[in-house]
Amino acid sequence: MTDDDLIARLEEQERRLLFPRFDNADAWHLGSLLVDLATGRDLPVAIDIRRGTQQLFHAALPGSTADNDSWIVRKVRVVERFAASSYLVGRRLAAKGDTLDATFGVDPADYAAHGGAFPVRVDGVGVVGVVTVSGLPQADDHALVVEAIESYLAE
Incomplete structure (x- = not known):
């Protein structure tokens, strides 16, 4: 798959995966679904769901470490700043030969344009x-989140 094809696929996911609403109960249900998917596959991941600045769900599964929590914070900042998944931001930058650094007014120690953080976009709101x-290769982190959101929205 070319960079352009991957970027187009990631953009399509973000257009398609819209929530009708998103409250604390939605976060709990989606987080529990992610835990079920990850534990069923013995994945050593940490899972985090936030609405605004409030953390609504967090789970650290066996094999995950505090470093995963640090990566989560850095990936979340990318989504909050660019209103796009951390994977999409990273792939767009890579396609241009750029990196997320001082050129964009950010410190790479605080921002990670690596896959795994996906925006919760409410239809008509944003x-x-x-x-x-966090805990897998970036494409796999991203794919797990997308799989869970697709499953959740299909219910």
């Missing part, structure tokens, strides 16, 4: 939160 997974 981005209201972030769902994040």
Whole structure:
């Protein structure tokens, strides 16, 4: 798959995966779904869901470490700043030969344009939160979040 194809696929996911609403109960249900998916596959991940600045859900599964929590914070900042998934931001930058650094007014120690953080976008409202997974290669972190959101929205 070319960079352009991947970017187009990621953009399509973000257009398609819209929530009708997103409250604390939605965060709990989606987070529990992610935990079920990850534990069923023995994945060593940390899972985080936020609405605005409030953390609504967090789970650290066996094999995950405090470093995963640090990555979560850095990925969430990317989504909050650019209103796009951390993977999409990273792939767009890579396609241009750029990196997320002082050129964009950010410190790479505080921002990570690596896959795993996906915007919670409410239809007609915009981005209201972030769902994040950390612990796998970036494409796999992203894919797990997308799989869970697709499953959740299909219910």
